[in-house]
Amino acid sequence: MCELLGMSANVPTDICFSFTGLIQRGGKTGPHRDGWGITFYEGKGFRTFKDPAPSSQSKIAELVTSYPIKSCAVVSHIRQANRGGISLENTHPFTREIWGRYWTFAHNGQLSGFESLDTGHFKPVGDTDSEKAFCWLLNELFKHYPQQPDNMCEVFDFIASRCDRLRALGVYNMLFSDGDYVMAYCTNNLHWITRRAPFGQASLIDQEMTVDFHEQTTPNDVVTVIATQPLTNNECWHKMAEGEYCVFHFGEVYCHNHTSVS
Amino acid sequence: MCELLGMSANVPTDICFSFTGLIQRGGKTGPHRDGWGITFYEGKGFRTFKDPAPSSQSKIAELVTSYPIKSCAVVSHIRQANRGGISLENTHPFTREIWGRYWTFAHNGQLSGFESLDTGHFKPVGDTDSEKAFCWLLNELFKHYPQQPDNMCEVFDFIASRCDRLRALGVYNMLFSDGDYVMAYCTNNLHWITRRAPFGQASLIDQEMTVDFHEQTTPNDVVTVIATQPLTNNECWHKMAEGEYCVFHFGEVYCHNHTSVS
Numbered sequence: 431m432c433e434l435l436g437m438s439a440n441v442p443t444d445i446c447f448s449f450t451g452l453i454q455r456g457g458k459t460g461p462h463r464d465g466w467g468i469t470f471y472e473g474k475g476f477r478t479f480k481d482p483a484p485s486s487q488s489k490i491a492e493l494v495t496s497y498p499i500k501s502c503a504v505v506s507h508i509r510q511a512n513r514g515g516i517s518l519e520n521t522h523p524f525t526r527e528i529w530g531r532y533w534t535f536a537h538n539g540q541l542s543g544f545e546s547l548d549t550g551h552f553k554p555v556g557d558t559d560s561e562k563a564f565c566w567l568l569n570e571l572f573k574h575y576p577q578q579p580d581n582m583c584e585v586f587d588f589i590a591s592r593c594d595r596l597r598a599l600g601v602y603n604m605l606f607s608d609g610d611y612v613m614a615y616c617t618n619n620l621h622w623i624t625r626r627a628p629f630g631q632a633s634l635i636d637q638e639m640t641v642d643f644h645e646q647t648t649p650n651d652v653v654t655v656i657a658t659q660p661l662t663n664n665e666c667w668h669k670m671a672e673g674e675y676c677v678f679h680f681g682e683v684y685c686h687n688h689t690s691v692s
Numbered sequence: 693m694c695e696l697l698g699m700s701a702n703v704p705t706d707i708c709f710s711f712t713g714l715i716q717r718g719g720k721t722g723p724h725r726d727g728w729g730i731t732f733y734e735g736k737g738f739r740t741f742k743d744p745a746p747s748s749q750s751k752i753a754e755l756v757t758s759y760p761i762k763s764c765a766v767v768s769h770i771r772q773a774n775r776g777g778i779s780l781e782n783t784h785p786f787t788r789e790i791w792g793r794y795w796t797f798a799h800n801g802q803l804s805g806f807e808s809l810d811t812g813h814f815k816p817v818g819d820t821d822s823e824k825a826f827c828w829l830l831n832e833l834f835k836h837y838p839q840q841p842d843n844m845c846e847v848f849d850f851i852a853s854r855c856d857r858l859r860a861l862g863v864y865n866m867l868f869s870d871g872d873y874v875m876a877y878c879t880n881n882l883h884w885i886t887r888r889a890p891f892g893q894a895s896l897i898d899q900e901m902t903v904d905f906h907e908q909t910t911p912n913d914v915v916t917v918i919a920t921q922p923l924t925n926n927e928c929w930h931k932m933a934e935g936e937y938c939v940f941h942f943g944e945v946y947c948h949n950h951t952s953v954s
Contacts, residue, residue: 474817475780480739493755518737519794526789530815532781551813551834553792555736572813 432522432538434620435468435506436605436656438612438678442500443653445470447634447641451661452508453491454636465521466491468506469534470499471609476532480521502680503612505605507536514558523605524564526552528571529578531608535564538658539601539617563596567606583677583685586613590675590687597673605656611684613677614656616670622656623667624681632662652681694784694800696882697730697768698867698918700874700940704762705915707732709896709903713923714770715753716898727783728753730768731796732761733871738794742783764942765874767867769798776820785867786826788814790833791840793870797826800920801863801879825858829868845939845947848875852937852949859935867918873946875939876918878932884918885929886943894924914943 435452437445445468453466466488467480477499481488507522514520523536537560549565550572570592571585579585589606593615596602603620606613614620625632627650629643647653656678660667670676676686697714699707707730715728728750729742739761743750769784776782785798799822811827812834832854833847841847851868855877858864866877876882887894889912891905909915918940922929932938938948 472780475783477742477780478740489759493759497751497755518734518739521737527815527817530817532817553789555789555792555794 432507432509433658434536434538434603434605434656435504435658435661436607436612436614437501437504437653438656438681439502439651439653440680440682441648441651442502443651444498444500445504445506446495446498447632447639448655448657448661449506450495450639451634451636452506452657453486453488453495464509464516466506466508467521467523467536468494468504469523469525470501471503471534471607472501474531474609476525476534476609478523478525480518480523482516482518482521503607503609505534505536505607505612507538512540513560514556517556519556520558520561522560524561526564526568528568529575531578533568533606533608535560535567536605537563538603538619541596541600541602543599563602567592567596582611586611586675586677586685587687589613590615593675594673603658611677611679612654612656613675614670615675617672619658620656620670621658621660621667622654622670622676623660623665624652624654624683626652626681631664633664635661635663654678654681694769694771695920696798696800696865696867696918697766697920697923698869698874698876699763699766699915700918700943701764701913701915702943703910703913704764705913706760706762707766707768708757708760709894709901710917710919710923711768712757712901713896713898714768714919715748715750715757726771726778728768728770729783729785729798730756730766731785731787732763733765733796733869734763736793736871738787738796738871740785740787742780742785744778744780744783765869765871767796767798767869767874769800769867774802775822776818779818781818782820782823784822786823788826788830790830791837793840795830795868795870797829798822798867799825800865800881803858803862803864805861825864829854829858844873848873848937848939848947849949851875852877855937856935865920873939873941874916874918875937876932877937879934881920882918882932883920883922883929884916884932884938885922885927886914886916886945888914888943893926895926896923897925898923916940916943
């Protein structure tokens with residue numbers, strides 16, 4: 431299994447605090463030794479840092495925590511390999527273009543019978559179930575919507591219907607983003623929290639570190655963090671249900687399929 | 693105009709020396725203040741570092757020079773914007789998948805009448821002539837070769853024929869790589885050099901720095917560097933002619949269209 435981390439915010443925000451917690455799980459407080467990656471959006475462009483080395487020992491991970499890049503949308507992943515060898519091309523997140531936008535994908539879980547998925551002209555480069563699922567999803571999107579429709583809620587509902595099919599093949603927790611929207615789809619392990627004024631203090635579970643968000647934010651900031659497991663032990667995280675999806679747009683819930691989300 | 697830098701080597705080699713020379717031209721010894729980027733391959737995977745900030749002032753460029761990543765294929769670019777604003781999505785190199793491989797592209801020059809090029813399902817994300825040309829090239833490749841053929845010389849000859857068409861629209865110097873092959877196509881400014889045993893010393897033009905390759909290499913190493921202008925002042929660089937292309941494969945010339953290349 432792997433761990434996912436995502437962020438959606440209404441102002442460019444640095445994710446150093448959450449990322450510091452996450453990378454401890456890459457070989458230190460967690461068993462996810464088989465690589466890590468993080469994608470930051472800046473407008474329609476993005477930067478990805480990744481490494482097949484364990485995140486807790488990675489020089490590039492150190493760089494990312496010491497050189498804060500501010501972004502409104504982030505997708506990150508640390509890996510414990512099950513399908514596919516340990517290599518750069520098998521390291522999440524994966525990014526491809528569709529509709530003139532870069533879409534970024536990370537997956538936690540394991541699928542069976544994924545080999546026969548038809549990915550059309552989106553050919554996987556590596557040999558993971560995850561990249562294959564990503565390519566299949568893009569091909570389904572491209573077949574259904576050759577052009578990007580105006581109604582993005584309809585698009586995310588369609589994506590969720592295809593995620594349901596992938597969930598039938600095994601465990602499928604997913605983050606998916608184009609830099610404006612961040613979609614979370616859950617099989618069994620995904621939590622999120624939205625922080626807004628009045629901001630308080632938060633303490634990391636995986637490392638002795640406390641941050642006072644009040645000192646780092648303005649009263650209008652809205653920041654949602656999505657993670658496989660809660661990263662802090664003094665805040666209340668929403669636990670997502672099986673088959674639930676939730677799409678965030680600049681920090682706020684944009685659309686979802688469960689009435690329990692308000 | 694921009695500056696290109698490429699490398700093809702038969703053993704993973706760090707490009708720090710050449711990159712140190714190049715980034716001085718990003719706002720210091722040259723006028724290329726509008727961003728820079730570098731893509732390193734590692735097998736079928738790649739890493740890209742890029743920044744819309746001038747390379748001579750970029751923290752990320754500093755990181756790249758201080759944290760040598762060894763690679764057999766590198767494509768790099770520093771930008772002086774002509775078409776398209778200064779933004780991350782307009783910063784070269786650009787990378788897209790075709791035939792289950794990641795292909796990376798960087799362009800130096802300026803094109804007219806590029807707006808009508810048909811890019812098929814490869815939609816540009818930014819608004820540069822370069823990314824549009826890249827997408828058009830991939831679409832031409834995809835239409836002509838839905839699957840990757842065995843004869844790659846034939847493929848590169850086809851690519852060169854399409855580069856000739858782009859050259860009819862203006863200045864088109866290009867680097868193009870999938871991590872195994874590095875192709876250089878010239879309109880007016882492109883030089884290359886192959887270093888092999890016996891290795892000597894080289895001195896950078898743009899910064900007081902000399903390296904003794906003999907100390908850093910083994911007798912079997914073969915390393916080709918391609919650059920808009922020669923980066924060293926005590927070595928003999930091949931100047932490419934208009935319409936000339938040359939493809940390198942792990943350091944050695946693989947195919948080309950000019951008999952003067954031996």
